[in-house]
Amino acid sequence: MKRKNANYVLSAALIASMLVLPACSNGSGTNNAAAESPAVNAAGNAGAQEQESFDPMGKYEEPVTVTQILSYRAPEEADALAGVTPETNGYLKDLKEQLNIDVKYLWSVPTDQYAQKFSLALASGDLPDVMQVDLATFEQLRSQDMLGDLSEVYNNYASPEMKQIIEKDGGFSLKQLTYDGKLLGLSASPTGGTQIVWIRKDWLDNLKLQPPTTVQELEKVAEAFTKSDPDQDGKADTYGVILNKNLTGWAFDAKGLFYSHGSYPSAWLKGADGSLQFGGISPETKEALATLRSWYEKGILSKEFMLANEDKISEDIVNSKVGISFGEWWYPNWPLNLNKDNDPKAEWIPLALPAYNGKPGKTLNFRSLNSILVVNKNFKHPEAAIKMGNYMLETTKPKYTDKNSPDYKGASKGYIAQWYAPRFFYPGVFDLIMETVSKAVEEGKETLELPEDFPNAGEAQAVFDNAKKYAANPKDNAAWGMWFSRGAKDGGVGFSKKIVDDGLFVLDEYFGPPTATQVERGSSLDKMRDETFMKIIVGSAPISDFDKYVEDWKKLGGNDITDEVNEWYKNNVQK
Amino acid sequence: MNLTTTNTGKEVLTRARKRWRWKREFPLHLMLLPGVIVTLIYSYGPMFGIVMAFQKFRPAQGFFNSDWVGWRNFEYVFNLPDFNQILWNTIFISIMKIIFSLAVPLLLALLLNEVAKDWFKRMVQTSIFLPFFLSWAVLGGVMIELFSLNGPVNALAKVFGVDPIMFMASNNWFVTILIGSDVWKGMGYNMIIFLAAIVSINANLYEAAEVDGAGKWKQMLHITLPGMSTIIILLATLSLGSVLNAGFEQVLILYNPIVYEKGDVIDTFAYRLGLFDQQYSPAAAIGLFKSVISFFLVSMSYYFAYRFNNYRIF
Numbered sequence: 001m002k003r004k005n006a007n008y009v010l011s012a013a014l015i016a017s018m019l020v021l022p023a024c025s026n027g028s029g030t031n032n033a034a035a036e037s038p039a040v041n042a043a044g045n046a047g048a049q050e051q052e053s054f055d056p057m058g059k060y061e062e063p064v065t066v067t068q069i070l071s072y073r074a075p076e077e078a079d080a081l082a083g084v085t086p087e088t089n090g091y092l093k094d095l096k097e098q099l100n101i102d103v104k105y106l107w108s109v110p111t112d113q114y115a116q117k118f119s120l121a122l123a124s125g126d127l128p129d130v131m132q133v134d135l136a137t138f139e140q141l142r143s144q145d146m147l148g149d150l151s152e153v154y155n156n157y158a159s160p161e162m163k164q165i166i167e168k169d170g171g172f173s174l175k176q177l178t179y180d181g182k183l184l185g186l187s188a189s190p191t192g193g194t195q196i197v198w199i200r201k202d203w204l205d206n207l208k209l210q211p212p213t214t215v216q217e218l219e220k221v222a223e224a225f226t227k228s229d230p231d232q233d234g235k236a237d238t239y240g241v242i243l244n245k246n247l248t249g250w251a252f253d254a255k256g257l258f259y260s261h262g263s264y265p266s267a268w269l270k271g272a273d274g275s276l277q278f279g280g281i282s283p284e285t286k287e288a289l290a291t292l293r294s295w296y297e298k299g300i301l302s303k304e305f306m307l308a309n310e311d312k313i314s315e316d317i318v319n320s321k322v323g324i325s326f327g328e329w330w331y332p333n334w335p336l337n338l339n340k341d342n343d344p345k346a347e348w349i350p351l352a353l354p355a356y357n358g359k360p361g362k363t364l365n366f367r368s369l370n371s372i373l374v375v376n377k378n379f380k381h382p383e384a385a386i387k388m389g390n391y392m393l394e395t396t397k398p399k400y401t402d403k404n405s406p407d408y409k410g411a412s413k414g415y416i417a418q419w420y421a422p423r424f425f426y427p428g429v430f431d432l433i434m435e436t437v438s439k440a441v442e443e444g445k446e447t448l449e450l451p452e453d454f455p456n457a458g459e460a461q462a463v464f465d466n467a468k469k470y471a472a473n474p475k476d477n478a479a480w481g482m483w484f485s486r487g488a489k490d491g492g493v494g495f496s497k498k499i500v501d502d503g504l505f506v507l508d509e510y511f512g513p514p515t516a517t518q519v520e521r522g523s524s525l526d527k528m529r530d531e532t533f534m535k536i537i538v539g540s541a542p543i544s545d546f547d548k549y550v551e552d553w554k555k556l557g558g559n560d561i562t563d564e565v566n567e568w569y570k571n572n573v574q575k
Numbered sequence: 576m577n578l579t580t581t582n583t584g585k586e587v588l589t590r591a592r593k594r595w596r597w598k599r600e601f602p603l604h605l606m607l608l609p610g611v612i613v614t615l616i617y618s619y620g621p622m623f624g625i626v627m628a629f630q631k632f633r634p635a636q637g638f639f640n641s642d643w644v645g646w647r648n649f650e651y652v653f654n655l656p657d658f659n660q661i662l663w664n665t666i667f668i669s670i671m672k673i674i675f676s677l678a679v680p681l682l683l684a685l686l687l688n689e690v691a692k693d694w695f696k697r698m699v700q701t702s703i704f705l706p707f708f709l710s711w712a713v714l715g716g717v718m719i720e721l722f723s724l725n726g727p728v729n730a731l732a733k734v735f736g737v738d739p740i741m742f743m744a745s746n747n748w749f750v751t752i753l754i755g756s757d758v759w760k761g762m763g764y765n766m767i768i769f770l771a772a773i774v775s776i777n778a779n780l781y782e783a784a785e786v787d788g789a790g791k792w793k794q795m796l797h798i799t800l801p802g803m804s805t806i807i808i809l810l811a812t813l814s815l816g817s818v819l820n821a822g823f824e825q826v827l828i829l830y831n832p833i834v835y836e837k838g839d840v841i842d843t844f845a846y847r848l849g850l851f852d853q854q855y856s857p858a859a860a861i862g863l864f865k866s867v868i869s870f871f872l873v874s875m876s877y878y879f880a881y882r883f884n885n886y887r888i889f
Contacts, residue, residue, distance in 0.1 A: 119850045125634040140853065144635035245831050303724055306831045307743050519854065523847045524655055527839070530832035538744065538833060556656055 056159040056390045060100040064381050066388070067104050067128040069121070071114035072419055077411030090415035091395070099387055129379040130388070132422050138177075138185055138372045139513030148375040151183040153383040159390040161455065168427045173369055176511070185372040186389075188427045194496035194505070195256035195363045197351040198331050200323035203230035211349070215260055215291065215356045218324070222300040225323040231343075240300035242322045243292075244313040247533055251310050252317075254292060256326025260353045260361035261288035265529075267364055268510035268565055275566050276509050278558065280529060281550040287356075289546060292537045306534055318342055326353075329430075329492030330485050337481030344475070350495040352504065362504050368511035373422045385422065392420045398450045401458030410458065417458065426455035433460045434486060434493040441467050441487065463487040512572060515564035521557035528552060628860040648860035657839070665840040668753060668821040673814045675758045676765060681807065683762065684769035685795060700770070704763030715828030718756055719743055749834040757822055765810060769803060776802035808883055812876035819865045841865060 070086050086092075086108050095101040106128050109117045121127065122137070127146065141147050158166070166173065169189035177185040197218070204211060204221065207228055212218040222240025224230065230238055247254045248265055258265050264279035271277035279285065295301050302322070305313065314335040316322045320343045325331070329350075336348045353361025373389065375382045394400070395417075400409040409415040417423075426432070437460055440448050448464040450457050466482035473479070484491040499505070514522070532549040535541035623638070628648055630641040652658060683703065690696040706714070722728050722742035729739045742748045780798050789797065823842035830838040841861060849858025 116850050119853050122634050122853065123632070123855045125637055127634075136853075141635075144633050146635045304741065304744070306833055307719055307723070519852060520651075522852045523844070523854075524657060527657065527832075527835060527847070531835045534832040540746075540833065552656075 054156040056157050056162075057099065057387060057394065059098060060384075063096075063100050063102050064384050065102045065104055066130055066379075066381070066384050067106050068130055068421055069106050069118070069128050070108035070419065070421060071111045072108055073111050075411055075416045076418070077416070080411040080416060081414040084414045084416060086416075086419045088414065089419050090409060090413060091392075091420050094395075094409075095388065095391065099384075099391060101384055101388065127376055129376045129381075130373070130385040130422065132371050132373050133185075134370050135368050135372065135511075136514050138369075138374060141374060142179065142184055146377050147184040148377045148379055148382045149182040149184065150186060150373075150375065150382055150386070151178075151181070153386050154183055154186060157383045157386040157390070159393060161393040161453065162386070162389055162424065165393070165424050165426050165455070172367075176369060177372065185369075185374045186386075187369040187372040188424055190366055190368070190370050191427050192430065192496070193328065193364070193366060194499055195259055195326060195328065195353060196492075196496060196499065197256060197353060198325045198327055198336065198348050199351055200225075200230070201347040201349045202345050203323045206230050206232055211351055212354055213352075215257075215354045215361075218354045219291075219295065219300070222295065222324055223298060226299050230323060231320060237321065239302050239322055240324055241295065242313060242316055242325045243301055243305040244308055244310050245306045245534075246309065247530070249310050251327050251331075252313050252325055253310075254288075254326065256353055256361075256363075257292065258285065258288045259363055261285075261291065261356050262359060262362070263288045264364050264506065264508070267506075267508040269506060270509055276562070276569050278553075278562060278565075281553055281558070286543070286546045289533060289536045290543055293539060293543060296537050297539060301537075306538065320346060329496045332484040332492055333481040333486070336484075337477040340477040340480065350490075350492060352495075352499055360504055362506050363499060364508055365500070365505045366508050366511070368508070371423075373424075389422050389424055392423055393455070395420075396456045396458055398452065398454060398457040398461075401461050403461075429456050429459070430486060430493045431497050433463055434489070434491075434497065436460055437463045437467060437487045438489045438494065440464060441471075459486075509569065509573070510565050512565075512568045515561055515568065517557045517560040517564055521561070525553060525557060528556070624859070625863055627856055628863045630856055632856045632859070644856075648856045649864065652857050652860050652864070657844075660836070661839050661841055661844050664750075664837060665819055665821045665842075668750060668826075668838075668840060669818050671750075671754045672757050672822070673811070673818070675754060676761055676814070677807065677811055679758050680762045680765035681769055681803075683766045684773060685799065687766070687770065688773050688799070689791065700763075700767070703766060706760045707763045709760070711824040711828050714756070714760065715825070718752070718829060722752060743829065744831060744833045746834055746837045749830070750837050753822070753825065753829065753838065757825060768806065768810065772803045772806040773799060809880055812880045815876040816869050816873035818872055819868055 072086055075084065084090075086105065092103050095103055106126070107117065107121070118137075122140070127141075133141065138147075154166075165188045166186055173187045173189050174183065177183060177187065199211065199221075201211075203225055207224050207230055209221050209224060210217075212221045225238055225240045227236070229236065241257075242252045243254055244252050248258075255265075261284050263282055263284035265285055267279045268276040269279055292301070296303075302313075302316065317325065317335045318338045320339060332348065336346075339346045339348075353363060355361055373385060375385045379385075395409050395415070399405055399407050402408060403410065403412075411417075433456065436450070436454075437448065441464070448461055450460060454460065463482055463486045466479040467487050469476050469479035470483045486493050488494055528549060532541065532545055536543055536545060626638055627641075629643060629645060630638070631644050631647075632638075632641045636642075687696055687699060690699070720726055724739050724741060728742065732738075732740065740748065742752055776799065780802075781794055784794050784798055819841060821840040821842065823840070823846070826838060826840050826843050827846065830843065845858045845861040848854050848861070
């Protein structure tokens with residue numbers, strides 16, 4: 001009975017749970033600010049002395065406290081120093097010793113909980129001094145005037161390496177993030193996301209089939225993978241194409257198939273009249289859904305794909321249950337390597353998106369910035385953020401990434417790179433690493449020699465080491481995964497690069513922040529889309545429901561969104 | 576469980592006795608204090624945040640400077656195209672859960688009470704209570720496996736010649752599974768309460784009934800059930816307050832886009848709205864809407880509990 005009584009109190013508390021955290025942490029936010037002000041004042045003098053020198057990695061006379069937040073995963077490196085935590089990361093020790101910066105994490109959570117935690121922290125206004133955010137969050141912070149101006153500190157303090165990264169796109173991102181003459185964020189333009197097809201080569205060979213180049217051929221192969229016992233174990237335990245409950249998720253999804261049909265369900269492409277049109281309601285999307293529907297009926301898709309998320313469904317790849325997956329370049333590093341562990345015969349190759357109706361499949365390239373360094377408006381030392389970025393880039397130089405170097409700063413010494421924040425990547429760094437490493441391997445080099453200013457040398461070194469490991473032992477599937485995803489010319493990165501080089505992509509023309517109606521109607525429209533698409537695919541709704549969905553989409557905010565997007569396009573791109 | 580009502584009534588206390596009582600009970604009040612303070616801080620303090628439901632809340636401006644928008648957040652939420660359906664789903668699922676979480680444990684308690692072998696009774700009792708301690712995060716995965724196309728449930732159905740059913744992706748079955756699994760998970764708790772109520776019935780009544788020639792069935796009908804009626808009505812009325820809680824965690828873990836039609840409930844919707852779309856104010860409006868309804872229902876149920884059962888909390 002106590003439980004029932006407590007329910008009154010509890011239900012009040014739970015129901016108001018949306019309100020609980022904001023209210024609590026709002027109070028503590030004020031405290032934080034108060035507690036930090038002495039440090040800020042003390043360091044103010046140091047800043048004054050610094051003004052003439054503008055040393056990108058100059059050490060503060062007085063300690064400067066920088067608050068941050070962190071989403072983290074366990075270290076991936078097998079030789080990572082045991083027991084190292086984000087707080088004991090060598091990077092923090094270095095920042096203190098080299099720059100006299102004390103990093104304090106307001107909170108740190110595992111990566112999968114980050115979005116939720118950040119959303120709550122944002123509601124409470126309890127934000128750190130320095131963080132990297134996506135474009136939607138950037139816009140929200142910007143429109144509420146919460147961001148500090150970086151123009152001056154960027155010009156004065158950014159190291160040549162950082163400038164090279166930020167301005168690789170010819171000033172596109174700087175222009176995007178400048179408002180009223182104030183530079184409010186720093187970001188490298190994104191690359192990647194190229195959709196390709198991964199297919200079981202050994203299954204193709206078993207059935208004496210050619211790698212498919214059109215959607216029709218892919219369907220034939222997938223059908224054979226489902227019905228003709230491609231693993232030759234005498235059991236009907238395989239199916240053709242993997243999907244999961246998120247049709248446009250982060251892996252093992254239907255994005256690539258939509259793209260093949262010329263459908264770009266969440267992108268804005270230029271229509272015949274020159275205005276931007278939403279891909280989610282295009283006739284091509286309907287065709288793609290019809291294809292998926294027929295595949296589901298034929299058993300090419302798993303009957304229960306809609307019950308599993310990406311992590312869960314990846315088990316089907318690992319357990320050799322499926323032979324085709326749309327996706328990106330990194331699959332060999334996970335989960336294909338695990339599949340090879342399980343099934344030594346497994347052999348995967350990448351293919352281009354299949355052609356449809358005589359048109360080649362084209363992938364989608366994004367221009368919207370997705371990892372933007374911003375500083376809190378109330379932060380007195382915006383240059384500290386730049387200096388930290390400079391330092392992060394410094395640590396990627398060969399001198400620090402070579403295991404034999406006395407200055408080696410790697411996982412075995414307690415430096416976990418993925419916990420560094422802010423982090424910047426040279427746009428196209430994966431292409432560069434792939435070309436450098438594959439060339440060195442072709443030439444039979446014993447060691448990888450890199451120029452002093454090579455960006456992200458540690459990554460290149462790791463790929464090269466794994467290439468050698470794989471050459472020495474072809475059964476080392478972990479090494480194969482690293483090499484075939486990042487190093488090999490015909491592997492993940494190499495193959496994706498070729499597709500982009502061949503111009504087989506279209507551009508998402510909208511790269512602004514979510515519009516007002518997108519924010520307001522987003523969850524309703526997404527729900528309607530997910531429900532309609534899924535029901536059409538599994539056959540519990542007729543394909544004609546798509547037309548009703550298009551009408552509803554337009555009525556329930558879609559028309560407003562289209563207007564807003566085109567308004568933005570007129571003001572920001574066409575001007 | 577405190578069902579006795581203290582009746583100070585017409586008793587007039589003299590000053591001396593009052594002081595003596597105060598002195599005697601003072602330590603007890605002191606012991607209560609930490610609980611009261613914690614409740615004030617964590618349950619009453621946050622209520623201030625309700626203002627968010629009437630604002631266009633912007634983190635930078637906080638509670639004090641965000642613009643006031645009156646009822647607009649509520650209008651927005653109620654006018655969402657799927658709100659009516661979500662509300663209906665919520666009420667249907669939770670009412671079904673309330674009914675069955677009373678009926679099933681009651682039946683179990685009555686049956687278990689008739690079991691003569693003590694060790695058997697205890698074993699059944701424990702095994703029924705066990706799932707109560709499992710979290711939905713764990714159970715969700717088990718449920719999906721259990722009801723999958725190749726799972727044991729479909730294997731069993733096959734024995735009877737039934738074609739495999741996709742339980743978790745069927746709008747006909749999904750709600751049944753939601754309710755069934757929730758009842759199964761929680762039934763041990765209410766069963767123990769019912770068993771306790773049965774035990775507290777005066778054994779003389781049964782003896783007298785036997786002398787009068789009543790069999791087991793008649794005994795149950797005329798002694799056990801009436802003896803338990805207080806507690807049954809009490810549990811029923813108290814659960815009224817949770818009519819708008821259809822079990823957030825359970826639904827979130829088990830649902831998928833195909834069963835949104837029958838399975839999407841207020842809490843999951845508010846979750847997507849508030850935490851993924853960062854629409855704090857409408858989400859807070861949904862929260863407030865829920866608490867107002869719950870407050871009304873709780874008051875009602877309290878009134879009825881008092882009226883018919885003479886039960887009081889305060």
